[in-house]
Amino acid sequence: MSATLTFNQQRLFKQARSLQEKQNLIVVVKNNAYNFGMERAYKVFYKAGIRSYATTNLEEAVWLRKQDDQITVLLLDPSTEFDVLREHDISLTLPNVAFYHQYKEHLEGIKIHLVFKNLLNRFGFDTAEEMKAIFDDQFLTITGIWTHFAFADELSDERYEIEKENWSNVLTVLEPYLDTLTFIHAQNSASYLREGLFDQHTHIRAGAIAYGARPYYDLPESLASQTIEVSASVKEVVFVPKGQSAGYSAAFVAEEDTLLAICDIGYGNGILRTRSKHEVIINHKSFPIAVLMMSHLMVKVDASVTIGNRVYLYNDALKLDDFAHKGVGAFSEQMATLNHQTFKINDIPLSE
Ligand SMILES: Cc1ncc(COP(=O)(O)O)c(C=O)c1O
Structure with a gap:
């Protein structure tokens, strides 16, 4: 996990x-x-x-x-x-x-x-x-x-x-x-x-x-700093030639030769389907999501992405409140669905 x-x-x-x-x-x-x-x-x-x-x-x-x-x-x-x-x-x-x-x-x-x-x-x-x-x-x-x-x-x-x-x-x-x-x-x-x-x-x-x-959205960013981060890892990078598909029922069809990073996170973790309309970040670069599945995410990437890279869905550059503004769902909605049991939980604790 x-x-x-x-x-x-x-x-x-x-x-x-x-x-x-x-x-x-x-x-x-x-x-x-x-x-x-x-x-x-x-x-x-x-x-x-x-x-x-x-x-x-x-x-x-x-x-x-x-x-x-x-x-x-x-x-x-x-x-x-x-x-x-x-x-x-x-x-x-x-x-x-x-x-x-x-x-x-x-x-x-x-x-x-x-x-x-x-x-x-x-x-x-x-x-x-x-x-x-x-x-x-x-x-x-x-x-x-x-x-x-x-x-x-x-x-x-x-x-x-x-x-x-x-x-x-x-x-x-x-x-x-x-x-x-x-x-x-x-x-x-x-x-x-x-x-x-x-x-x-x-x-x-x-x-x-x-x-x-x-x-x-109109509030200065300095008023709030995001308190959670969600990430996963790239488990495979597959080449999908132009015209071929990927995912169930051809959820993604390649309009050109495409590299897809297969990542180990999905809607089973509580990621909203609306979130998949927006980018993720791998190695500080933004990439679009191609398909959100229950346990996997397919991301359209370039040759810089390799197995083992981290893929970020929420971090300081991918904020829940920005996504709320883009129509993904209210902050509370994006938070409420996150399924703790399916994640490795990482706490950044208060220093004593
Ligand atoms: C009765 C009540 N008060 C306060 C709040 C907090 O609202 P917000 O998260 O917008 O600060 C809520 C949230 O749903 C609520 O139901």
């Missing part, structure tokens, strides 16, 4: 620390910490000074609590596992009025964040007044409120202004209660990088930028 997935913990640390030094983060660690690996990411984020963690998954939340009894662990999705939540001091997102009325009695002793639905239309209260009624009831231990913008990453979409306005109205209606809250959070990476931390807010709730990816 020579397909290699490298996690650069030193860079992750620098990235996270430089954010946390500017304002408090709730770092989003759902999906195995954006597939960086929960354990590895948690250690780095903690060392970088981050003390608040959010996930959608209860098992991940419990795991986080077991690492430290002082951190804040927020479950972003609703859950009815009230005993587990209470026992592990996991803050729960209250998703709507109906949930409140149905489970009110079970919520005693659990810290609650109210979520405003806004234009994302995933979970959440429909109106500020509904949220205020829960506060007025004075039954729950409410420690936070939040929303999530559906359009913050779309720079030209005016609906971001609408969702900001909606949220600002929520803050106005809840004004009498804001002082009682430890967490007021709305901004993901893009929203924060566009405008800094909003007034009255205590935290940003960041994913992509904490893991070293620019959420949109």
Whole structure:
């Protein structure tokens, strides 16, 4: 197995620390910490000074609590596992009025964040007044409120202004209660990088930028340094004469005499099919991908490429955020599919 997935913990640390030094983060660690690996990411984020963690998954939340009894662990999705939540001091997102009325009695002793639905239309209260009624009831231990913008990453979409306005109205209606809250959070990476931390807010709730990816393309590259690398090796170089094909069902047909490097990585490793529309790098030179198979990649190369050379699919010159801009898939999508079990994992650890 020579397909290699490298996690650069030193860079992750620098990235996270430089954010946390500017304002408090709730770092989003759902999906195995954006597939960086929960354990590895948690250690780095903690060392970088981050003390608040959010996930959608209860098992991940419990795991986080077991690492430290002082951190804040927020479950972003609703859950009815009230005993587990209470026992592990996991803050729960209250998703709507109906949930409140149905489970009110079970919520005693659990810290609650109210979520405003806004234009994302995933979970959440429909109106500020509904949220205020829960506060007025004075039954729950409410420690936070939040929303999530559906359009913050779309720079030209005016609906971001609408969702900001909606949220600002929520803050106005809840004004009498804001002082009682430890967490007021709305901004993901893009929203924060566009405008800094909003007034009255205590935290940003960041994913992509904490893991070293620019959420949109116009940002300076210096804002984020890529924290992973994916490479494999050239196992064979084959000559395909003009007119002949290679791959299943003639996936590649040679329009001219062609050299193909056969590399030991494929979609089985979690490389997105859309990634194969773009180049790889071998010996500092770019080459186009001809065919992406389950365990192999065929790359159109020249005579400089030989067996044993490394082929790079992601590195400092082949960035996940650039590929997101080119339509390969969001940063999180490219990360989420990487299949750890199929890679040799290489960690660049934090120095002690
Ligand atoms: C509720 C919530 N908050 C924050 C984030 C982080 O977003 P980003 O990775 O764009 O910073 C996500 C990511 O999906 C999310 O679902």
